[in-house]
Amino acid sequence: MSNEAILHSSVVAHDHHDSHDDTHHEHHHHETFITKYVFSQDHKMIAKQFLITGMFWAVLGGFMSVLFRLQLGYPDSTFPWLEDIIGKWGKGGHISAEAYYALVTTHGTVLVFFVLTAGLSGTFANLLIPLQVGARDMASPFMNMLSYWFFFLAGLVMLSSIFVETGPFSGGWTAYPPLSALGSASPGSKTGMDLWIIAMALFVVSSLLGGLNYIATILNMRTKGMSMTRLPLTIWALFFTAVLGVLSFPVLLSGFILLIFDRNFGTSFYLSDIFVSSVGALPNEGGSAILFQHLFWFLGHPEVYIILLPAMGMVSEILSTNARKPIFGYMAMVGSMFAIAILAFLVWAHHMFVTGLNPFLGSIFVLLTLLIAVPSAIKVFNWITTLWRGNIRFTPAMLFAIGFVSLFISGGLTGIWLGNSAIDIHLHDTYFVIAHFHIVMGVASMFGMFAGIYHWFPKMYGRYLNNNLGYIHFWLTMIGAYLIFWPMHYQGFAGMPRRYYDFSVWESFKQFADLNRFISTVATIVFFVQIMFLFNFFYSIFKGRKVTSTNPWSSNTLEWTTPINPGHGNWVGEIPEVHRWAYDYGKDGKDFIPQTTPVGDDESVH
Amino acid sequence: MSTVLVIAVAVLVFLVIFQIAKASEYVAILKGEDRSRKENNKINGFFMITFLIAGLIGVYYCNELLVDKTLFAQPSASVQGERVDDMMKLTLVITGIVFVLTQIALFVFAYKYQENDNRKVFFFPHNNTMEIIWTVIPAIALTVLVVIGLRNWFFFTSDAPKESAVVEVTGKQFGWIFRYAGEDGVFGKKYYRMIDPANNSLGLNWRDSADINIKDDPAAHDDIVQDQTMYVVKEKPVKLIINSRDVIHDVGLSAFRLKMDAVPGTPTTLWFTPKYTTKEMREITGNPNYQYEISCDQMCGNGHYSMKGIIEVVTQAEYDEWQAKQKPAYYAAFPDKDPSNQQQAVPVAVDSAKKVTALSSAKSISTASN
Known part of the structure; x- marks a missing residue:
């Protein structure tokens, strides 16, 4: 038997999308390449588009971090190949300060917005909402398509900013004015910044179109019997994510619009009393640079939860499925996500404790910030209790879900440090902050995303990812993530500031040269491990082991009642009716009871 | 030249890993999916507990290695900073205890409750008492941290003494x-x-x-x-x-x-x-x-x-x-x-x-x- 034959020996015939409900989606019989793969209105295809575009940006953003970590780890070495790939920015094989800051800024922007917002909730909201609530597609498939293409356009504009003469924006992903408003203060704030704002504005449009659609679909298009309290936690999480996005992204856009005015039309929203060495005193007076920070963080903080909540939802679902045990405290999970969503709007100024904020106002934000630890703690304890006395299957998805919980604990606890203004006044903008948010938001959410990809890959492509590569991917990434970010806490304890190109002249910070080299080396290795994952991903799309049963993980949720390769419209014939919540695992001695199974007379009540 | 060599080695390592992974997938299918899944489960369960132990040792070792390079190795140069240091130490103790306990619970449970044909899953969808306990205890701990934190915060941000x-x-x-x-x-x-x-x-x-x-x-x-x-x-x-x-x-x-x-x-x-x-x-x-x-x-x-x-x-x-x-x-x-x-x-x-x-x-x- 040939290898291929072994791999695909048990292929079963499965329904393609040509046999489904005629009255609904007749026109999809005549799909062309363009309507199927490019301007598709099928939520599943849009999800894949978001995912693969997100991967592109993840590779680019990740590679940027490898480049700037080279500078931090090996400030005295030269890498002649740098000049080949980044030209004048890497003259003599040495990354210039300008390039370093541009890389740091683009890395942050791209990872936060393009990868962990669009790539994460764009992918899984699109894929899972219709499938798990029992709908044939989104409320507005056309808007959904636009949402992707605005994102694509945002990406093109951002990409083009890398190639302008004065370089891409280099003032940090938070884009604080006046630095971001004044081309004379930094070359990156010239054309690069205009393109950055345009890209971000397009991105806001994309995320609003998507978010409104997600909300409308969840509220209005649930199948018969799917009450809100029967929704899988993934859907609850994506719902709160969408609400956060819809309410906070417009505020960011307003902040950007004022910034555009300040940059181009002579207004003074953010500018006052400025003397730039190269051009002298500016005419602007009466603005407040801090206003932008309020507008920015009014999105910026909810953004953290926009990134984190989908990961939490997927992790809850995957933990429960693979522990073969109901999620512990379903209502508490929903309640804590609701609390997090509300509090997310009330804590933004904890990013601004040292801006000269009114101390009393600061104290309110301390209180509200630390309050978030309570629902977060509930979630962690509930996840751990879900594992307790379960029967755990370590699929790669499950491993990443457990890794997520571990990282969420590690990174979440340091939030208690930074949320307390009296500690933040020391640790603000040090490596401690980098460690905190990379672990809790960056890596943890990335783990949630990986968990989701491994878990739902069979639904997306009708094939499996290679398991063993999945295990290698998980363990190396898990170990690597801790090796990279854990020691950074100590650099923070030394007061080492972020966004420094070189520490060699600092008596207080230069003692970490060895550690920096170590971190850079591990980061590079971990980056290549991710490339291996991508290889697995694309290889498996075409050559992976084929899925032979509709429900490979023995899961309860609705997406596993669709054909292995569902067409546009998802279900053949009627959409199934739902009779129970999504977490009847191990009930009455039964391994699992799908949501579509009617409640039996003799079933126990809990 | 060395760059090319490094890349070549990296590609080679990558190909080897990929081939092994692919081959073991074939083996898994030939062996039967159920059996190979159980084997993988055992291996990963073992890694879970290993990761926990190695991780906790690593946390200790990292501290030994680096703490002398931080500001903890020297006294605060200001009166205010002493309060910051005290707060950091208190927060370290509280979050440290939570960190160790929750990480141990997470990985030990993962190890202990790995798939076993004889185990009957405990159907345990909720328990109000437990949930109330772990809502209230963090709330109390956080209240302590908030109170101490805010007292210091108001001290730091108070008006400077007249003789300043x-x-x-x-x-x-x-x-x-x-x-x-x-x-x-x-x-x-x-x-x-x-x-x-x-x-x-x-x-x-x-x-x-x-x-x-x-x-x-x-x-x-x-x-x-x-x-x-x-x-x-x-x-x-x-x-x-x-x-x-x-x-x-x-x-x-x-x-x-x-x-x-x-x-x-x-x-x-x-x-x-x-x-x-x-x-x-x-x-x-x-x-x-x-x-x-x-x-x-x-x-x-x-x-x-x-x-x-x-x-x-x-x-x-x-x-x-x-x-x-x-x-x-x-x-x-x-x-x-x-x-x-x-x-x-x-x-x-x-x-x-x-x-x-x-x-x-x-x-x-x-x-x-x-």
């Missing part, structure tokens, strides 16, 4: 400018359009300028302006009035465990009481090159990383000696007004009483230094 020295700190791309009030104890007015990089880096109102409605402010005539190094007195509270000339900067005082942004157009303040002179700190740290460094902690442009200032903490006597040598910046801009350049000069056109005192005291300083 006052220094104005101004950030610019990429350096720091310090201003002292001079003999009169009053900071003269300034306006950013008066800035002249050559001799008036802060834009002090040293002359009438009708077109922008500025009047000469005599209180500005005796202000002392210096770049890069700030002098403060040990055990005497010092209040910083923080400004920026261009973009947002941040006065980062890691040795003192404090920082505050410098925002153009909106002055901020920060006060602290230094505990050790720079010399004492050199002995404490055993580093003869030790300096109290001001680091810019807010991204301010391409030279951000080089925006360094120095704080010299000295005794009162040393401070007095230093102060006596300082000349008001006004005289550097207007040498003809410098009393030491015109021995006989007596102020003729006197604008205000203040100017007389300012000039005469400046004169007395300059004579004293001679």
Whole structure:
């Protein structure tokens, strides 16, 4: 038997999308390449588009971090190949300060917005909402398509900013004015910044179109019997994510619009009393640079939860499925996500404790910030209790879900440090902050995303990812993530500031040269491990082991009642009716009871 | 050449891993999916517990290796910073306990409850008592941290004591400018359009300028302006009035465990009481090159990383000696007004009483230094 034959020996015939409900989606019989793969209105295809575009940006953003970590780890070495790939920015094989800051800024922007917002909730909201609530597609498939293409356009504009003469924006992903408003203060704030704002504005449009659609679909298009309290936690999480996005992204856009005015039309929203060495005193007076920070963080903080909540939802679902045990405290999970969503709007100024904020106002934000630890703690304890006395299957998805919980604990606890203004006044903008948010938001959410990809890959492509590569991917990434970010806490304890190109002249910070080299080396290795994952991903799309049963993980949720390769419209014939919540695992001695199974007379009540 | 070699090795390693992974997938299918899944489960369960143990040892080892390089290895240089240190230690204990317990629970459960054909899953969808307990306990712990934190926060942000020295700190791309009030104890007015990089880096109102409605402010005539190094007195509270000339900067005082942004157009303040002179700190740290460094902690442009200032903490006597040598910046801009350049000069056109005192005291300083 040939290898291929072994791999695909048990292929079963499965329904393609040509046999489904005629009255609904007749026109999809005549799909062309363009309507199927490019301007598709099928939520599943849009999800894949978001995912693969997100991967592109993840590779680019990740590679940027490898480049700037080279500078931090090996400030005295030269890498002649740098000049080949980044030209004048890497003259003599040495990354210039300008390039370093541009890389740091683009890395942050791209990872936060393009990868962990669009790539994460764009992918899984699109894929899972219709499938798990029992709908044939989104409320507005056309808007959904636009949402992707605005994102694509945002990406093109951002990409083009890398190639302008004065370089891409280099003032940090938070884009604080006046630095971001004044081309004379930094070359990156010239054309690069205009393109950055345009890209971000397009991105806001994309995320609003998507978010409104997600909300409308969840509220209005649930199948018969799917009450809100029967929704899988993934859907609850994506719902709160969408609400956060819809309410906070417009505020960011307003902040950007004022910034555009300040940059181009002579207004003074953010500018006052400025003397730039190269051009002298500016005419602007009466603005407040801090206003932008309020507008920015009014999105910026909810953004953290926009990134984190989908990961939490997927992790809850995957933990429960693979522990073969109901999620512990379903209502508490929903309640804590609701609390997090509300509090997310009330804590933004904890990013601004040292801006000269009114101390009393600061104290309110301390209180509200630390309050978030309570629902977060509930979630962690509930996840751990879900594992307790379960029967755990370590699929790669499950491993990443457990890794997520571990990282969420590690990174979440340091939030208690930074949320307390009296500690933040020391640790603000040090490596401690980098460690905190990379672990809790960056890596943890990335783990949630990986968990989701491994878990739902069979639904997306009708094939499996290679398991063993999945295990290698998980363990190396898990170990690597801790090796990279854990020691950074100590650099923070030394007061080492972020966004420094070189520490060699600092008596207080230069003692970490060895550690920096170590971190850079591990980061590079971990980056290549991710490339291996991508290889697995694309290889498996075409050559992976084929899925032979509709429900490979023995899961309860609705997406596993669709054909292995569902067409546009998802279900053949009627959409199934739902009779129970999504977490009847191990009930009455039964391994699992799908949501579509009617409640039996003799079933126990809990 | 070596780069090519590295890439070649990387690709090779990658291919080997991929081939092994692929081959073991074939083996798994031939063996039967169920059996291979159970084998993988055992391996990963073992890794879980190994990761936990290695991880906890790693956390300990990392601490051993690095803690001496952090500020925990030296006392806080300010009274305020001692409170920050105490709070960090308390928070470390609380979060540390939670960290260890939850990580142990997570990985031990993962290991212990790995798939086993004989285990019957415990159907345990919720338990109100447990959920209330783990809502209330974190809430109490956090209340403690909030109360202590806010007491310190209000202490840090309270008004500086009356006897404090006052220094104005101004950030610019990429350096720091310090201003002292001079003999009169009053900071003269300034306006950013008066800035002249050559001799008036802060834009002090040293002359009438009708077109922008500025009047000469005599209180500005005796202000002392210096770049890069700030002098403060040990055990005497010092209040910083923080400004920026261009973009947002941040006065980062890691040795003192404090920082505050410098925002153009909106002055901020920060006060602290230094505990050790720079010399004492050199002995404490055993580093003869030790300096109290001001680091810019807010991204301010391409030279951000080089925006360094120095704080010299000295005794009162040393401070007095230093102060006596300082000349008001006004005289550097207007040498003809410098009393030491015109021995006989007596102020003729006197604008205000203040100017007389300012000039005469400046004169007395300059004579004293001679």
